[in-house]
Amino acid sequence: MPITKHYSTCALDCPGACALLVNIEDRQLKSIKGDTEHPFTQGVICGKVSRYADIQNGKRISTPLLRVGTKGDGEYKEISWDSAMERIVEGIQSATKKHGPESILPYNSSGTMGIIQKQAIDRLGNRAGFSRINDTVCYSIGFSGWQAGVGKAIGPNPTEISDSDLVVLWGINAATTHITLMHHVKKARKKGAKLIVVDPYRNKTAKIADQHIAPLPGSDGALACAMMHVLLKEDFANWDYLQKMTDFDGDLLAHLEEKTPEWAAPLTGLSTDEIINFARSYGEAQAPFIRVGIGMSRQNNGAVNIHSVSCLPAITGAWEKKGGGALFATGDGFHVNKEPVLQNKWRKKKVRQIDTSLLGQALIDDNLEPPIAVLLVFNGNPAGSLPGLNKVHKGLQREDLFTVVHEQVMTDTARYADIILPATTFLEHEDIYKSYGQTTLQYAGKLLPPKDEARCNHDMVNDLAIRLGYNDEAFTFSSAEMIKQVVAASNYPPIKQWTNEQWLECAPSWEDSHFIKGFPQKDGKFHFYPRWSNPDMPPVPDHWAVNRRDNILIKNRYPLDFMLPPANEVLNTTFSSSEKINKKRGGPKLMLNPIDAKSRNITDGDTIQVFNDLACLTLKAQVTTAVRQGLSLCEINYSGDEFPEGISLNALSHDNWVAPNGGPAFHDNRVEVELVKP
Numbered sequence: 001m002p003i004t005k006h007y008s009t010c011a012l013d014c015p016g017a018c019a020l021l022v023n024i025e026d027r028q029l030k031s032i033k034g035d036t037e038h039p040f041t042q043g044v045i046c047g048k049v050s051r052y053a054d055i056q057n058g059k060r061i062s063t064p065l066l067r068v069g070t071k072g073d074g075e076y077k078e079i080s081w082d083s084a085m086e087r088i089v090e091g092i093q094s095a096t097k098k099h100g101p102e103s104i105l106p107y108n109s110s111g112t113m114g115i116i117q118k119q120a121i122d123r124l125g126n127r128a129g130f131s132r133i134n135d136t137v138c139y140s141i142g143f144s145g146w147q148a149g150v151g152k153a154i155g156p157n158p159t160e161i162s163d164s165d166l167v168v169l170w171g172i173n174a175a176t177t178h179i180t181l182m183h184h185v186k187k188a189r190k191k192g193a194k195l196i197v198v199d200p201y202r203n204k205t206a207k208i209a210d211q212h213i214a215p216l217p218g219s220d221g222a223l224a225c226a227m228m229h230v231l232l233k234e235d236f237a238n239w240d241y242l243q244k245m246t247d248f249d250g251d252l253l254a255h256l257e258e259k260t261p262e263w264a265a266p267l268t269g270l271s272t273d274e275i276i277n278f279a280r281s282y283g284e285a286q287a288p289f290i291r292v293g294i295g296m297s298r299q300n301n302g303a304v305n306i307h308s309v310s311c312l313p314a315i316t317g318a319w320e321k322k323g324g325g326a327l328f329a330t331g332d333g334f335h336v337n338k339e340p341v342l343q344n345k346w347r348k349k350k351v352r353q354i355d356t357s358l359l360g361q362a363l364i365d366d367n368l369e370p371p372i373a374v375l376l377v378f379n380g381n382p383a384g385s386l387p388g389l390n391k392v393h394k395g396l397q398r399e400d401l402f403t404v405v406h407e408q409v410m411t412d413t414a415r416y417a418d419i420i421l422p423a424t425t426f427l428e429h430e431d432i433y434k435s436y437g438q439t440t441l442q443y444a445g446k447l448l449p450p451k452d453e454a455r456c457n458h459d460m461v462n463d464l465a466i467r468l469g470y471n472d473e474a475f476t477f478s479s480a481e482m483i484k485q486v487v488a489a490s491n492y493p494p495i496k497q498w499t500n501e502q503w504l505e506c507a508p509s510w511e512d513s514h515f516i517k518g519f520p521q522k523d524g525k526f527h528f529y530p531r532w533s534n535p536d537m538p539p540v541p542d543h544w545a546v547n548r549r550d551n552i553l554i555k556n557r558y559p560l561d562f563m564l565p566p567a568n569e570v571l572n573t574t575f576s577s578s579e580k581i582n583k584k585r586g587g588p589k590l591m592l593n594p595i596d597a598k599s600r601n602i603t604d605g606d607t608i609q610v611f612n613d614l615a616c617l618t619l620k621a622q623v624t625t626a627v628r629q630g631l632s633l634c635e636i637n638y639s640g641d642e643f644p645e646g647i648s649l650n651a652l653s654h655d656n657w658v659a660p661n662g663g664p665a666f667h668d669n670r671v672e673v674e675l676v677k678p
């Protein structure tokens with residue numbers, strides 16, 4: 001059989017949204033490469049997706065499954081699609097009769113980022129009046145911080161990084177999480193640019209940087225304020241810019257005059273020299289580009305920190321330079337109209353919303369009215385990815401909860417399902433994709449037949465809606481027709497006119513992306529004053545001392561900071577079921593500084609337990625100077641199977657509500673670690 005080549009787009013939740021070239025032979029995936037013609041991808045994709053055959057051709061869920069064992073043990077028998085759907089309809093109808101439609105909660109997350117597939121369930125939810133999710137798990141804290149200053153998730157085109165003379169990757173582990181960006185950083189470095197990484201640990205990106213600045217977790221607000229102090233004091237400020245383009249004033253100047261490097265040093269764990277020199281490097285650069293990561297926002301004070309960092313280019317006017325400025329995300333540069341998919345016109349005003357970061361609390365709340373009686377999970381693995389994981393697992397164990405999971409592979413969540421439905425992969429259905437890290441809208445066709453009885457989210461939702469008795473036209477369109485409707489409703493040209501019928505450049509103009517004529521705020525100015533909706537938050541850029549490390553009681557009880565950032569080999573929990581990848585990773589490890597290890601009698605490779613008030617997990621020690629004394633860290637994600645406790649690392653992360661709009665503070669934890677005696 002000849003090998004055929006096809007265009008596609010990576011559907012995974014990653015800022016790259018890479019343009020792909022897919023090789024297929026005999027209706028089987030052979031290999032995936034990056035598309036060299038695409039303006040952002042430029043041929044560079046990650047190792048995970050180049051090995052996507054591990055998932056595509058690996059152990060899949062291929063038929064509907066009915067639970068026959070106890071919840072959580074993973075024993076199932078195959079049933080027909082019709083019989084599975086009949087049971088789901090019965091579950092939904094009996095819950096509706098007993099508690100009303102809000103007792104049904106569709107939970108979708110970010111397995112596929114496709115516009116047609118990701119939120120297909122909202123169409124049915126809006127029609128039937130089901131409870132809705134408020135999806136805060138990824139973006140909410142960071143976006144709130146960015147919005148406070150800049151206004152919208154837009155900024156200089158990331159390809160412009162190659163024109164910068166100082167690239168600062170601040171709280172973003174791009175060598176792991178956004179490899180395509182590193183290709184553009186590399187181009188800048190070839191022309192002489194310096195790369196500075198700001199991150200509490202020596203991650204994969206810091207290892208290859210010219211300079212690594214390692215502040216204490218949650219101290220970026222202090223660092224940015226002290227840098228502004230130096231920039232103002234040493235004449236690096238652009239007063240014209242401050243006056244014309246921002247709300248900077250004398251009160252703010254007085255505030256920043258107090259934020260000295262001496263003030264910031266103990267808060268950040270950095271020396272005054274490190275802070276001053278970093279500020280000078282920033283001030284001296286012609287076109288410094290700060291790429292702000294979502295990772296640094298996952299702190300209780302994360303929104304304040306992101307906002308404070310976004311103030312730096314406003315002090316120097318770097319926003320106006322080619323190759324300069326800052327970028328958090330690109331998503332608001334698109335004007336996609338999802339109404340055909342969502343049918344928000346049906347939305348009932350007062351429908352209950354459940355915050356995804358607090359799902360566990362909602363599932364176990366005996367006083368919740370109405371209770372969650374049916375949980376429909378698509379596109380996500382909440383039993384692995386959410387904070388407060390013990391509560392999520394406890395909730396999923398409820399005998400009176402009817403859980404349906406639509407999945408490609410067996411996951412920690414699917415193990416609790418009453419019914420599992422087989423889902424297609426992005427190579428088996430079609431969709432269009434925007435991106436939160438680059439600027440093209442892309443199309444990806446259906447390249448392979450669905451695995452056995454697998455169906456895509458779109459078809460599954462339409463089937464369920466019709467079986468529930470909704471005869472609306474919106475449930476009758478094919479994915480292809482839906483794509484056409486969305487493209488037309490968004491006023492984009494038809495796909496036939498896109499480059500290679502594959503992508504459409506949607507970048508804002510140079511002027512708009514550099515805010516030359518003003519910022520997307522009501523007064524057109526950059527806001528140094530964040531105007532938080534929450535009065536507890538500091539009214540100016542500052543260090544906001546609300547993290548667990550700021551609480552002396554917690555600090556004394558649990559002496560180590562504990563962070564849980566993503567690992568290189570997996571994407572969220574996707575790929576964590578692959579035996580090959582798990583073998584390569586070699587089981588969960590906790591990074592511990594040699595001094596902390598020694599004082600606990602721990603050596604590299606020892607079995608240890610890590611614990612706090614929430615949980616205690618057993619894993620191996622990795623003794624390393626990649627973390628400073630007092631910081632411990634595990635790169636996620638491992639499935640619960642990898643721990644004797646049967647639950648994974650987010651059992652140690654807290655699910656408190658984070659200001660101003662909710663979200664998970666995955667990296668704001670304190671723990672103690674102990675050697676397990678042989």
Ligand SMILES: Nc1nc2c(c(=O)[nH]1)N[C@H]1C(S)=C(S)[C@@H](COP(=O)(O)OP(=O)(O)OC[C@H]3O[C@@H](n4cnc5c(=O)[nH]c(N)nc54)[C@H](O)[C@@H]3O)O[C@H]1N2
Nearest residue numbers: 109110111112138379380381385406423564572573574666
């Ligand atoms: N400790 C810690 N926890 C974190 C994070 C962290 O940094 N640290 N990151 C957080 C972030 S940023 C995010 S976005 C969340 C992500 O959390 P989730 O969205 O739960 O992401 P995944 O764990 O990858 O789960 C996605 C699932 O969707 C399935 N899937 C893929 N495509 C499809 C499809 O087309 N249809 C259906 N039905 N299923 C599909 C995949 O097989 C996979 O099991 O995790 C969060 N959790």
Ligand SMILES: Nc1nc2c(c(=O)[nH]1)N[C@H]1C(S)=C(S)[C@@H](COP(=O)(O)OP(=O)(O)OC[C@H]3O[C@@H](n4cnc5c(=O)[nH]c(N)nc54)[C@H](O)[C@@H]3O)O[C@H]1N2
Nearest residue numbers: 171172173177198217218293294295296566568570571572
């Ligand atoms: N390989 C891989 N790639 C991924 C993912 C994955 O799971 N694996 N997930 C995808 C998803 S859903 C998302 S949202 C993106 C996220 O990608 P990024 O924006 O890169 O975010 P993270 O990797 O979560 O965290 C980045 C860094 O933030 C650091 N950090 C934590 N707290 C602080 C702090 O207080 N200050 C500073 N300066 N740094 C801090 C962490 O140590 C980490 O190295 O990545 C996507 N890409």
Ligand code: SF4
Nearest residue numbers: 010014016017018046
């Ligand atoms: S880098 Fe991100 S977008 Fe690109 S192929 Fe890998 S996971 Fe997909």
Ligand SMILES: [Mo]
Nearest residue numbers: 013137138139
């Ligand atoms: Mo995310």
